Amino acid sequence: EDQVTQSPEALRLQEGESSSLNCSYTVSGLRGLFWYRQDPGKGPEFLFTLYSAGEEKEKERLKATLTKKESFLHITAPKPEDSATYLCAVYRAENNAGNMLTFGGGTRLMVKP
């Protein structure tokens, strides 16, 4: 069964303390891995798409990387405004008429000033 697992479930950082969030997946034939940011009481906002192992994407203090089994979201020198839940999701390559994303449980990041 295809699975997406995110760790840790929650992460507390001091402002400026860099760290990484993990998203491991077991899907048959990855077609795309997505990172979203979700603020409390709001819908997820798109951050990155990664399509193949070795690919990297950057946006401000965030950098996403992809291997054949997992993706990392690196946060460099985080600020309190980076506090949010970060969601990882994947498409499967099988002929799925729904083309549905499968989501992980998310990592809740809290950055203290």
Next chain:
Amino acid sequence: DGGITQSPKYLFRKEGQNVTLSCEQNLNHDAMYWYRQDPGQGLRLIYYSQIVNDFQKGDIAEGYSVSREKKESFPLTVTSAQKNPTAFYLCASRRQGAWYGYTFGSGTRLTVV
């Protein structure tokens, strides 16, 4: 600006009552999705629709119903058969034909009173 509008933002349901959550998009997207999010958990798929007048059950469809009479609209009805409806409901849409990510609405928080 194009986007997805969910309404209402907050909804209260009495025991035994059916309620309908609205989702409208002006992105000209073909596919639309309904997800449920419980506190501290990831997104679970309720229903999805690839084209007008067609929709498919997701992983947790019991106690829910949908319709897709127009490309722009995909309302979700939470019926009295759904025994634990208190949750955050997210609507999303996606362009067809490629591995694009979803665009999400801002969500509806449903509470049973």
